[in-house]
Amino acid sequence: MFKNEQINLEELPTVDTVTYTSISKTYLKVLLANRIIVFSIMLIALFLMKAYANNINFERSFSIFVIALLVVFVLNIILTILSFSKRQYALRTHDIIYTKGLLVNTVTTLPFIRIQHIEISRSFLARKLNLATLNIYSAGSSGENLSIKGLPLEAANRLNDHITSKLNE
């Protein structure tokens, strides 16, 4: 017989009492390396512009541009380091939770029954450091997917196997 009992909201499993697992600390190296590369390219572009532009106004304000770029770079690095510890994930019986962000913190929960497929991707640097990214896709547009970056390869494989077994249940 079909039952429809009242649900006590206090007794529902809650998302905030789970213990989160942090991603690999070495991933911070990847993040910093990426940022250094991007800023180096921007700095080189700035110097090239100075060399070829031949514009008095540009040359006068050149130092301001460089300082501004450096300030943004330093802020970005500080923010990256501070918010790194916020990148955490947790597994529950029926779903996976991923949280990230210091200035804007998001906690996303994706139930296993909504997963369409999962994949492990590894960039060049990640392969060197034995890291992996686990992408979990739900149906629909890109906004509803989870991407857990910087997992130790072995943890990524274990997660992958666990979720796959859940999908086939």
Place this chain on the structure above:
Amino acid sequence: MNDFDFSSPSRQSAKGVLVLFGLNTYKFIKRSITLLLVFAYSLFQKGSVFGFSINKLILLLIGVILVLLVKAILKYLNFTFYISKDDFHLSTGILKKETVLIPKSKIQNVYIKQNVLQQLINVVQVNVETAGDKSTEISIAALHREKAMQLKAALFSNREAIQLEDTNETEITAAESNVFFKASIKKLLLEGVSQNHLQSFFIIIATIAGLYTNFKDLIKQFKWQNYFGDWFVMDKESFLKTLVLNAFIFVILIIVTFLVSLIKTVIVNYNLKVVDNNKTIEITKGLFNKVSLNLVPSRIQNIQITTNRIKQYFGLHTMNFKQAMVTKKEQKHFAIIGLGKQQIQYLVQRLYNKYNKELEQHKPEHYYKRILILKTIPVIVIINGISFLAIDHYFWLVNIVLIPYIIIAIYWRYKKAYYALDDVYLSIGSGGLLSTTKELLEIHKIQTVSITQSIFQKRRHIASVKVATSSKVVTIPFVKTEEAKTITNYLLYKVESQRLDWM
């Protein structure tokens, strides 16, 4: 009525050659329009193109037409489809052969369309769509209406069988269908008048800009100065003249915008009809491009009801149905305009039959208003800056209009924001000074739930909840952190304990 056999491979109607030829020609002309215009221009100026005489050009033209025709015939001959027990099969391709197989159960929509050419030769186009990406969309260019209807029925046949077993109601087989809503021309005109004209204004500006870049060289060659030389002569009155000319152009643009959006609304929604088919809801509309589509309740992910102040006065509401991965172009067909309040209620009840309108509406925290005000500061600064450049000392005068407008807009934005939640549905209200929007969704169609919290929100223990279905993300803004967590827990509990399919 003779029954068509779909079990063996069949081609489309022979008239399909004509439709394919028409489509190919249209595409060809569209792609090479600039080149063709340059040719035509050179033909009129010099009497030849690259040294080709008129006779040779006509031969060339005939050649091109022949190629297009042969291509259409080959395409027609190589296009076959059939339906097996559970799947729809299609083979296409002249050189690169392609076979597509779609399980019947994965078909999301079957549209029946008719453009002008198809209307003239009395065939219909059938589009079969899944929730996959664009490239898997199937289009059969020409079928007799009767055959198309039977194909549609055959494609939906399995599902109906399942549903029949479920409900065990014999009346359904009678398939009584009644026209539930018909939009009169008066309603369409009212809808056209009361819509957001700013949007079509930008579309027109973009179109003009696009045309201009296409024909820039041609326009330059025409030497406008010869015709409008007077305007460009600098004299005492030239300033006044430019001003009058600009004002004139502006007024013309506004009138054109108004007319374009009015005419567009009427053409797109001409003869809008909503038929209640018991299991599905059928929408038919369009003057030049007739469209007919079926809404299957299980495929609807979100329902959006919008109106604005003027429309509300006339009792007009628009209902949008969002489905998984429907292309932007097709998405707009899933809208019913000109609905009255009762009709909206009826449709909602029809699709979401457990929906209770009298749910308690929860408001966002008052802090929401403060953040909204803070967010407008950049806009105020920019507008003041522009105003400073334009009118110098008295630039602050804009604020006399701007500040009250922002206050009123935020007041209404807050007033219209709410969320309501029960066992089966989540509804979220939003809007601004003019518009009002209501989002409805079934909890079991949720894909992911996120809580977002900025550091400013964190200090005040406030967070927002983002609820994603496969077609759209809706936000419950600025509730207490505890409340956000309770909502999230509840929604996840529902999704994970019911384990219902999302489509």
